[in-house]
Amino acid sequence: MMEQLPWLILLLPLVSAATILFVARRVPNISALLSTGSALVTFVMSILFLGFGDDAVVPAYPWLWLGGTLEKGLVLEIGLQIDQLSRGMMFVVTTVGFLVHVFSLGYMRTDDGKARYFAGLSLFMFSMTGIVLANNFAMMFVFWELVGLSSYLLIGHWFQKDSAADAAKKAFITNRVGDFGFLIGILLVWAISQTVNFDRMETFFAGNPEVGSGLLAFAVICVFCGAVGKSAQLPLHVWLPDAMEGPTPVSALIHAATMVAAGVYMLARVAFLVEASELAAHVIAWVGGITALVAALMALQQDDIKRVLAYSTLSQLGYMVMAVGLLAAEAAMFHLFTHAFFKALLFLGSGSVIYACHHEQDIWKMGGLRKKMPLTFITFSIATLSLMALPWVTAGFYSKEAILAAAWHESAPLFVIAGFTAMLTAFYMTRLVLVTFFGKARTEHAAHAKESPPVMTLPLILLAIPSVIAGLPFFYERVQATAPEHHGEGSMLVLAASVITLIAGAGISFWLYKGASEDPLRIKLLARKFYIDEIYQGIIRVFQDGVATLLSIFDRYIIDGLIAQLPAYATASIGSILRRLQVGNLQGYAFLFALGVILLIWITLFNT
Amino acid sequence: MLTLGHYLIASGLLFSVGFIGVLLRRNVIIIFMCLELMLSAANLSLVAFSRYNQTAGLPDYNGDVLVFFIITVAAAEVAVGLAIIVALFRSRQITDVTAMNSMKN
Amino acid sequence: MTALFYFFAFVMLAGGLGVVLTRSPVTSAFSMVVSFLGLAALFIMLHAYLIGTLQILVYAGAIMVLFLFIIMLLDLKAEEDRKISLFTVIGGALLVSVFASQIIKVVKALPAAAEAMPELSASASEDVKNTGLLMFTDYVFPLQIIGVLLLVATVGVIVLSKKELK
Numbered sequence: 001m002m003e004q005l006p007w008l009i010l011l012l013p014l015v016s017a018a019t020i021l022f023v024a025r026r027v028p029n030i031s032a033l034l035s036t037g038s039a040l041v042t043f044v045m046s047i048l049f050l051g052f053g054d055d056a057v058v059p060a061y062p063w064l065w066l067g068g069t070l071e072k073g074l075v076l077e078i079g080l081q082i083d084q085l086s087r088g089m090m091f092v093v094t095t096v097g098f099l100v101h102v103f104s105l106g107y108m109r110t111d112d113g114k115a116r117y118f119a120g121l122s123l124f125m126f127s128m129t130g131i132v133l134a135n136n137f138a139m140m141f142v143f144w145e146l147v148g149l150s151s152y153l154l155i156g157h158w159f160q161k162d163s164a165a166d167a168a169k170k171a172f173i174t175n176r177v178g179d180f181g182f183l184i185g186i187l188l189v190w191a192i193s194q195t196v197n198f199d200r201m202e203t204f205f206a207g208n209p210e211v212g213s214g215l216l217a218f219a220v221i222c223v224f225c226g227a228v229g230k231s232a233q234l235p236l237h238v239w240l241p242d243a244m245e246g247p248t249p250v251s252a253l254i255h256a257a258t259m260v261a262a263g264v265y266m267l268a269r270v271a272f273l274v275e276a277s278e279l280a281a282h283v284i285a286w287v288g289g290i291t292a293l294v295a296a297l298m299a300l301q302q303d304d305i306k307r308v309l310a311y312s313t314l315s316q317l318g319y320m321v322m323a324v325g326l327l328a329a330e331a332a333m334f335h336l337f338t339h340a341f342f343k344a345l346l347f348l349g350s351g352s353v354i355y356a357c358h359h360e361q362d363i364w365k366m367g368g369l370r371k372k373m374p375l376t377f378i379t380f381s382i383a384t385l386s387l388m389a390l391p392w393v394t395a396g397f398y399s400k401e402a403i404l405a406a407a408w409h410e411s412a413p414l415f416v417i418a419g420f421t422a423m424l425t426a427f428y429m430t431r432l433v434l435v436t437f438f439g440k441a442r443t444e445h446a447a448h449a450k451e452s453p454p455v456m457t458l459p460l461i462l463l464a465i466p467s468v469i470a471g472l473p474f475f476y477e478r479v480q481a482t483a484p485e486h487h488g489e490g491s492m493l494v495l496a497a498s499v500i501t502l503i504a505g506a507g508i509s510f511w512l513y514k515g516a517s518e519d520p521l522r523i524k525l526l527a528r529k530f531y532i533d534e535i536y537q538g539i540i541r542v543f544q545d546g547v548a549t550l551l552s553i554f555d556r557y558i559i560d561g562l563i564a565q566l567p568a569y570a571t572a573s574i575g576s577i578l579r580r581l582q583v584g585n586l587q588g589y590a591f592l593f594a595l596g597v598i599l600l601i602w603i604t605l606f607n608t
Numbered sequence: 609m610l611t612l613g614h615y616l617i618a619s620g621l622l623f624s625v626g627f628i629g630v631l632l633r634r635n636v637i638i639i640f641m642c643l644e645l646m647l648s649a650a651n652l653s654l655v656a657f658s659r660y661n662q663t664a665g666l667p668d669y670n671g672d673v674l675v676f677f678i679i680t681v682a683a684a685e686v687a688v689g690l691a692i693i694v695a696l697f698r699s700r701q702i703t704d705v706t707a708m709n710s711m712k713n
Numbered sequence: 714m715t716a717l718f719y720f721f722a723f724v725m726l727a728g729g730l731g732v733v734l735t736r737s738p739v740t741s742a743f744s745m746v747v748s749f750l751g752l753a754a755l756f757i758m759l760h761a762y763l764i765g766t767l768q769i770l771v772y773a774g775a776i777m778v779l780f781l782f783i784i785m786l787l788d789l790k791a792e793e794d795r796k797i798s799l800f801t802v803i804g805g806a807l808l809v810s811v812f813a814s815q816i817i818k819v820v821k822a823l824p825a826a827a828e829a830m831p832e833l834s835a836s837a838s839e840d841v842k843n844t845g846l847l848m849f850t851d852y853v854f855p856l857q858i859i860g861v862l863l864l865v866a867t868v869g870v871i872v873l874s875k876k877e878l879k
Contacts, residue, residue: 587632591808595808605815605819611826611828612828613826614718615755622752629732629733629874641742642733644745645745648752649806651768664834665834667761672847676784677859680862681765682769684862684866685866687870688853690779694787
């Protein structure tokens with residue numbers, strides 16, 4: 001029974017999704033409870049799962065034998081990876097997942113598509129669990145696509161709105177670009193190591209450190225492309241802010257805590273590949289660093305509460321990717337672990353605010369919510385402080401400092417970038433809290449806002465706890481999160497840098513936005529996100545028009561002319577000749593048939 | 609001494625006789641009979657093969673089973689074929705294959 | 714034995730030629746029966762008693778009757794005007810003789826064709842039992858399919874012979 005537990009964790013959400021889809025769809029409340037129940041059970045099971053040892057044997061099922069053996073050849077199996085990485089990640093996914101389910105009970109209470117929404121959530125939990133537990137690249141890729149699908153369904157939940165439908169499409173297509181690279185990367189890694197299984201791959205690269213360095217670097221960068229798409233790194237980051245069109249709990253679960261972290265998780269899973277290729281590691285580190293910086297800059301001038309958080313997520317993901325590139329995958333996973341809690345809390349808190357303000361998302365139309373929504377305000381502030389990495393008392397501090405320390409040891413320019421980003425983070429988060437919760441209410445909705453019901457505030461409180469204590473060993477060791485071995489012992493300079501940036505960022509922001517009723521800063525370049533979306537639009541338009549013209553010429557002259565008309569002509573003329581063979585006489589056919597048989601016998605038997 | 613070759617050549621000759629009939633006769637019923645001759649010729653060679661390919665003092669009965677199936681299918685084929693001929697005769701009053709040319713042009 | 718073989722082979726081939734060469738369809742049908750009787754005798758010489766018996770029962774019994782029945786039903790006369798062109802006769806005969814010579818050549822070249830008939834053990838006389846065992850064990854699935862085929866053929870014949878198809 002026990003060795004089947006991980007399979008149960010994997011399959012239960014699928015059962016729930018299927019049940020809702022095929023049976024309970026007509027009864028939204030039952031669907032919601034079903035889905036939440038399955039989330040609760042998987043949460044409990046994943047706590048039991050923490051008790052598994054690394055040597056726990058879980059049955060694996062061979063799926064496709066495409067030649068060769070398990071050690072050397074293309075054999076795809078459905079198997080589960082049981083190690084600290086997957087156990088810790090499962091805890092994060094199921095904890096946040098369960099709380100988001102509970103929050104959704106309140107947030108989506110009156111939604112028409114409630115059953116569909118919860119089916120989507122269950123499908124997502126299934127796919128995400130698959131990514132976490134997959135023991136080989138092929139299986140991971142399948143679930144990788146499945147999270148993409150469930151993300152698509154949930155972003156487009158309110159598909160009646162054009163913007164939501166467009167955002168869903170954008171997310172899916174942008175991810176496809178990255179996944180294309182990912183697939184090529186998987187095939188290349190397989191070509192080098194002859195296996196897609198992570199353990200065997202690791203053994204192989206440990207035994208052959210010199211193998212195909214140039215090709216390997218390319219392969220790793222291709223694999224990284226998958227993470228670029230899924231974790232929304234530059235230049236494929238454009239989908240994540242738009243994905244905020246989905247319901248806010250979805251943003252919390254998928255686009256903050258779990259799915260976007262899947263890219264980082266995947267890189268941590270194959271950290272041995274990154275270590276094997278110095279060039280690829282550099283590329284990864286710099287992409288992460290630049291994303292962290294650029295996303296933080298963009299976040300400065302956003303007015304939509306969820307978009308600020310979205311760019312903040314991008315920036316923090318950039319941190320994690322940078323850490324992987326700096327060969328500090330433990331630090332990346334540690335930051336993923338703490339970030340999942342406080343970022344989910346931030347999103348759920350913003351959901352609570354949005355809910356209270358009748359689906360108003362512009363922070364300049366809020367204000368003064370501090371007194372009206374005390375619980376939301378307190379928990380939101382805790383998460384904000386954790387994100388700003390307030391020293392010693394918040395979880396974010398420990399994990400961010402681990403990354404800063406890694407950057408300090410490996411690369412000075414990246415350390416400067418990371419430090420500057422930390423300052424920007426403090427700046428925009430202070431701005432967000434000041435504008436949203438302090439000052440006077442600037443609209444009617446904000447003036448009449450009320451605290452959300454307990455079903456929504458309870459998850460906030462529950463998430464606030466790990467947002468504070470997740471960085472402390474007694475907590476993270478118990479839930480087996482991956483953490484660097486000697487964190488908190490970084491040099492004084494790293495500590496000083498993080499404190500100074502925090503004070504500087506928060507101070508400037510406080511001075512600028514205290515009591516402001518409109519934005520004193522107007523930096524169009526940042527507000528328009530460096531015009532990246534517009535540039536992509538332009539490139540796509542020029543490219544598309546060019547390709548379309550070319551294809552039209554090709555179609556008209558080559559396809560129509562050469563490929564369609566020529567064979568038609570040839571067929572007609574050959575047909576008119578061959579028609580003479582159709583004598584229309586039964587015995588004529590028999591005669592020809594006999595002639596053919598005799599010729600065949602002669603050719604095969606006598607003509608040697 | 610009777611060899612396998614004797615039977616095979618007898619079978620081949622019977623097949624050829626049937627073949628000539630199919631090629632030269634115009635009455636569709638005769639053609640049909642000739643087809644039966646050809647099928648039976650094939651049966652003869654199958655039985656001969658099975659008889660000469662013996663294991664442990666027994667013929668290879670797989671050939672016999674196959675012949676049994678062929679006879680069964682031939683019976684079904686005759687029934688259906690004759691029914692078609694009757695239907696054809698009923699609508700066109702012909703049994704001559706050279707007159708069956710309504711699909712030509 | 715050899716003399717018997719030549720006799721029955723001659724009967725068989727003569728019957729076959731009778732089918733091809735006679736004008737009257739009724740004569741053709743009877744020639745076919747003669748041919749099949751010779752063939753059945755050859756089967757029995759090959760110790761295939763079951764097949765030999767079946768050959769007589771099915772062909773000489775059932776199929777021949779069917780042919781005669783149809784011939785009489787359609788009231789077919791002998792072909793009066795056999796204006797078969799010389800070209801067709803020569804072409805057909807040439808083609809078939811080439812074919813027959815090919816067969817003979819192949820058989821001559823076959824080493825196994827020169828083998829004498831092997832001796833059989835006593836249990837080979839239980840031909841029906843041996844064939845039946847094989848048919849109802851290894852070949853039971855094909856046997857079922859053949860049964861279905863016969864059913865389908867029966868239905869098809871009934872549909873075809875109805876006067877008007879609705």
